[in-house]
Amino acid sequence: MPNTKPRIVITMGDPTGVGPEIIAATLADPEVRKHCRFLVLGDRAAMARGIAVAGAALKVERTDALNWEESKEGVLPLWEISSLTDTDMQYGRPTVASGDAMYRAICEAARLCLEGNADAMATAPISKEALNRAGHHYPGHTELLAELAGAERVVMMLAGSRMRVTLVTIHEALADVPRLVTFERVLETIRITHRDVHRYFRRNPRIAVLALNPHCGEGGMFGDEEARIIAPAVEAARQEGIDALGPLSADTLFHFAIQGGYDAVVCMYHDQGLIPLKLLHFDDGVNVTLGLPIIRTSVDHGTAYDLAGTGRASADSMKAAILMAADMARVKGSGDGKP
Numbered sequence: 001m002p003n004t005k006p007r008i009v010i011t012m013g014d015p016t017g018v019g020p021e022i023i024a025a026t027l028a029d030p031e032v033r034k035h036c037r038f039l040v041l042g043d044r045a046a047m048a049r050g051i052a053v054a055g056a057a058l059k060v061e062r063t064d065a066l067n068w069e070e071s072k073e074g075v076l077p078l079w080e081i082s083s084l085t086d087t088d089m090q091y092g093r094p095t096v097a098s099g100d101a102m103y104r105a106i107c108e109a110a111r112l113c114l115e116g117n118a119d120a121m122a123t124a125p126i127s128k129e130a131l132n133r134a135g136h137h138y139p140g141h142t143e144l145l146a147e148l149a150g151a152e153r154v155v156m157m158l159a160g161s162r163m164r165v166t167l168v169t170i171h172e173a174l175a176d177v178p179r180l181v182t183f184e185r186v187l188e189t190i191r192i193t194h195r196d197v198h199r200y201f202r203r204n205p206r207i208a209v210l211a212l213n214p215h216c217g218e219g220g221m222f223g224d225e226e227a228r229i230i231a232p233a234v235e236a237a238r239q240e241g242i243d244a245l246g247p248l249s250a251d252t253l254f255h256f257a258i259q260g261g262y263d264a265v266v267c268m269y270h271d272q273g274l275i276p277l278k279l280l281h282f283d284d285g286v287n288v289t290l291g292l293p294i295i296r297t298s299v300d301h302g303t304a305y306d307l308a309g310t311g312r313a314s315a316d317s318m319k320a321a322i323l324m325a326a327d328m329a330r331v332k333g334s335g336d337g338k339p
Contacts, residue, residue: 003037003068003069003070004333005035005036005037005070005326006035006036006037006119006120006325006326006329006330006333007036007037007038007039007068007117007118007119007120007329008036008037008038008039008118008119008120008121008122008322008325008326008329009038009039009040009041009079009108009109009112009113009118009120009121009122010023010027010038010039010040010041010109010121010122010123010124010322011040011041011042011102011105011106011109011121011122011123011124012040012041012042012043012046012047012081012101012102012105012124013042013102013105013123013124013125013126013303014094014098014102014124014125014126014127014130014303015042015043015046015084015088015089015094015098015101015102016088016089016090016091016092016093016094016098016127016303016305016308017091017092017094017124017125017127017302017303017304017305017308018124018125018303018304018307018308018313019050019124019125019126019303020042020046020047020049020050020051020053020124021049021050021051021053021054021308021309021311021313021315022050022054022124022299022313022314022315022317022318023040023047023050023076023124023315023318024047024050024051024053024054024056024058024076025054025056025315025318026315026318026319026322027040027056027058027071027076028054028056028057028058029319030073031319031323032071032319032322032323033071033073035323035326035327036071036322036323036325036326036329037068037069037070037071038071038077038322039063039066039068039077039078039079039118040076040077040078040079041078041079041081041105041108041109042078042079042080042081042082042101042105043080043081043082043083043084043089043101044060044062044078044080044083045083045084045089046084046089047060047076047078048060049089051076053309053310053311054311054315055311057074058074058075058076059074059075059076060076060078061075061076061077061078062078062079062080063077063078063079064079064080066112066117066118079108081101081104081105081108082097082100082101082104082105084097084098084101085097088101091305091308091309092305092306092308094127094129094130094133095130095133096130096133096134097134098127098130099127099129099130099131099132099133099134099136100134100135100136102126102127102130102131102134103131103134103136103144106123106126106141106144106145106148107144107148109121109123110145110148110149110294110296111148113294113295113296114148114149114293114294119295119325119326119329119332119333120294120295120296120297120325120326120328120329121294121295121296121297121325122296122297122298122318122321122322122325123141123296123297123298123299123321124298124299124318125298125299125301125302125303125304126140126141126303127303128140139170139171140171141289141296141298142154142156142170142289145289145292145294145296146289146291146292149292149293149294150293151291151292151293153188153192153291154192154289154290154291154292155167155189155192155193155196155289155290155291156170156287156288156289156290157193157196157197157264157287157288157289157290158273158274158277158278158281158285158286158287158288158300159201159281159285159286159288159324160277160280160281160284160285160286160320161281161284162258162280162281163254163257163258163265163276163277163280163281164197164201164263164264164265165264165265165266165267165273165274165276165277166189166192166193166264166265166266166267166273166290167189167266167267167268167269167270167273168180168181168185168186168189168266168267168268168269169181169185169268169269169270170270171270172269172270174269177212177268177269178212178223178225181212181225181229181230181268181269182229183229183232183233183236186209186229186230186233186234186266186268187233187236187237189266190207190209190233190234190237190242190244190266191237191240191242192290192291193205193207193264193266193290194207194237194242194243194244195290196288196290196291197263197264197290199331199332200295200327200328200331200332201263202263204243205243205263205264206243206245206261206262206263207237207242207243207244207245207262207263207264207265207266208244208245208246208248208253208256208257208261208262208264208265208266209230209233209234209244209245209246209247209248209265209266210246210247210248210249210250210253210265210266210267210268210272210273211225211226211230211246211247211248211249211250211268212225212226212230212247212268212269213225213226214249214251215249215251216247216248216249226247230246230247230268231246231247234246234247244266245262246266250267250272253265254276258280277300278300281300283314283316283317284316284317284319284320285300285301285317285320286298286299286300286317286320286321286324287299287300287321288324288328295325295328295329295332296325297321297322297324297325297328298321299317299318299321300317301317
């Protein structure tokens with residue numbers, strides 16, 4: 001009987017950060033093996049060190065064949081992407097070589113998913129500075145994956161068991177946000193949020209759309225983006241059959257969202273959504289890239305250089321990312337969305 005457990009490729013992330021150790025801690029957990037098959041793309045020495053730091057009862061087993069056997073207890077299957085030196089793996093000191101290794105692992109994981117040789121990818125945190133120093137000029141995973149997958153518009157979603165938020169603008173200076181919040185971007189964010197939340201998480205989701213300004217602009221006293229841009233975008237989405245409401249004031253909306261009033265919240269800028277999300281899901285939040293033709297999840301934190309090598313970094317977000325990727329892959333494979 002064929003093995004139907006989802007096939008998840010996991011990228012090592014920055015070898016000088018916490019990526020290898022939180023992956024090791026996660027893959028030593030029997031619950032993860034119960035829900036999926038997995039393959040790590042990364043560096044043998046970095047993963048062996050991560051296993052030692054995590055105190056995980058695992059051994060690295062290299063492979064160069066995608067036979068996707070049942071994940072074996074005590075084994076971390078590795079597709080070797082790089083052979084880094086000790087200099088390239090000093091904690092908190094990423095190099096050009098380590099930056100290039102991060103990039104190649106992401107590209108290979110995306111290729112496996114795009115070609116149908118993996119069902120989803122889950123990524124450990126990277127150093128954006130090292131990525132760019134290595135000549136790969138992207139603000140982060142999201143933009144790189146959009147290019148690799150040929151996706152014109154992608155949306156960052158941060159999710160936990162009690163809340164999902166998506167962002168109209170992501171890594172932008174706050175001073176630039178008002179000019180970047182356009183009718184087209186707001187409407188497209190609502191569309192992609194609706195489509196993928198409907199597909200993977202909740203049928204016919206109810207979506208809250210936040211205002212940009214305090215008190216929804218207070219009738220134009222604090223700004224007119226609500227009346228001029230956001231409200232028309234919400235109305236256009238509703239005309240398409242999307243259950244969207246807004247603009248709604250950010251200072252009160254999240255109280256109702258965590259009580260189950262909404263299935264997702266569309267936020268205008270990074271901190272508007274991530275502050276409440278991380279207040280609830282600091283350890284177990286998951287970053288999901290919506291709008292791709294493949295499934296990609298990630299931890300919702302950075303490289304945590306201050307914790308790297310100490311064994312104190314929480315693996316909860318890595319575990320949640322892998323399990324969410326597996327759950328999304330099962331829903332996609334069934335051809336039906338969540339009830």
